[in-house]
Amino acid sequence: MRAFQNEDRASLRPDHPSPLYHQLYALVKRKIEGGDLRQGALIPAEKDLAQFFGVSRITVKRALDDLESEGYLSRHRGRGTHVTYKYEPKVLRAPLDSMLDSLAVMGRETQVKLIDFARVAPPPYVVDGLRLLPDQWVDRALRVRSSDGLPFAHYTSWTVPIGPGLTQEALQSSSRLDLFRRLGVHLKDVDQVISAIAADTTLAQRLVVRAGDPLLQVTRISSDQRGRPIDYLVGVYRPDRFQYHMKLSASDVLVRGKR
Amino acid sequence: MRAFQNEDRASLRPDHPSPLYHQLYALVKRKIEGGDLRQGALIPAEKDLAQFFGVSRITVKRALDDLESEGYLSRHRGRGTHVTYKYEPKVLRAPLDSMLDSLAVMGRETQVKLIDFARVAPPPYVVDGLRLLPDQWVDRALRVRSSDGLPFAHYTSWTVPIGPGLTQEALQSSSRLDLFRRLGVHLKDVDQVISAIAADTTLAQRLVVRAGDPLLQVTRISSDQRGRPIDYLVGVYRPDRFQYHMKLSASDVLVRGKR
């Protein structure tokens, strides 16, 4: 019973609209996916779990049965319930302090698919972010990045018109960063905000997750040499396949933390 | 009915374990809190909503009644249902390249509450991260940080025993960073991973969100002068109240992006 702490007890709430068996299911699943319960680990007996969480054995059984049917557990009479899910955090990790959607950073093993490219009227927050005039149009690109054929990132980018170089054909064969460079646009300032959102049905479909699943979101506004914002990028990432990673050494911690 | 798109239709799933009235309740609440439905806006009639979402009128009524009782809506016979919730987005933004849980960075307007402090056997991923011996115990602290009385961050930290200075009393009066400093522990390297997770029931309760809501997660392993990891911190943040923010200038983009 060591894997289940006292704090887990309080997290099962009978008055909550979500059914008890599903709350317990989610709790155990998270412990498995998070690495608290690893392959081969023995789950306490239904009787013990029921007593510990103050629910009936049927409720525990339903939760564990659901996890078994999804391949997380294996259950046998007399033998008990064991974890079969193999925990291995296999995520791409990008250094945070660099241009994240460049192939050089990502490595060569990822592919980008252009979903849509069109000149559109930008939404209000893009108008604000890029400091556009009321009726100015921009080029919007929707892209999905995959690794080993599995999508892990969705980009929506709005770019102010910067000459004839940024076309659908060019985007399909080159990275945006390369295109910028070729067009003589050198990014000087990058303003970046990191947050989390729930997947809507569109994003869920494109990233092959369920609607409502948590996603990592990075909003980035890039400006050129003269400080004019030219690109507004919203990147959305599957947290199980992609995470941001950064190392800080002493000088960074002290100097950069001082401001 | 303009506020409710076709996408929303599919997000109500009868086969999902959570009851329909609660799924609808959550959907409308998110639209209100997200600013899609603002103060004064008229919600479509129960009959229309029921038809649109393919559920019974009673289900719609239950969802709207719950929102009314929480102060999001006002409902009157003959007048319809109107939004009373006042939308104002106010998020704290912390620079990413600094020690995020120090008061100096956060500003003085936040308060930390110590929920629990105990010497425990660490979970496997902490054993790995801190390179601990199999039976070594560590000090675990659970804390919640609030701004204006509203919680926005939850920290779980595991610290290797570093002398008698790290006690419950000390933690309640000083920041962990100050304590480290006083104990002669100088953090040299910080290894940081940013991701997103769904709130479990415990986190949901402590951060006053719903279970399943997306949260920003930062995992940080800090090491001392000799490169020995001494602290494993998992910070979880409400994305509507806290976001990471960073500015990169040209030299950063070029030099730091090169590695």
Added chain:
DNA sequence: CACTATTTGTCCGTATGTATG
């Protein structure tokens, strides 16, 4: 081999919650 304790599988009856028309 039997015997026993443990653990999961299956079934019953009942009460409450959810959702429909």
Added chain:
DNA sequence: TCATACATACGGACAAATAGT
């Protein structure tokens, strides 16, 4: 508001598989 159907949750009882003595 009512009747109906189904899902959830409980306590209890017994059967079947497994592991150890």
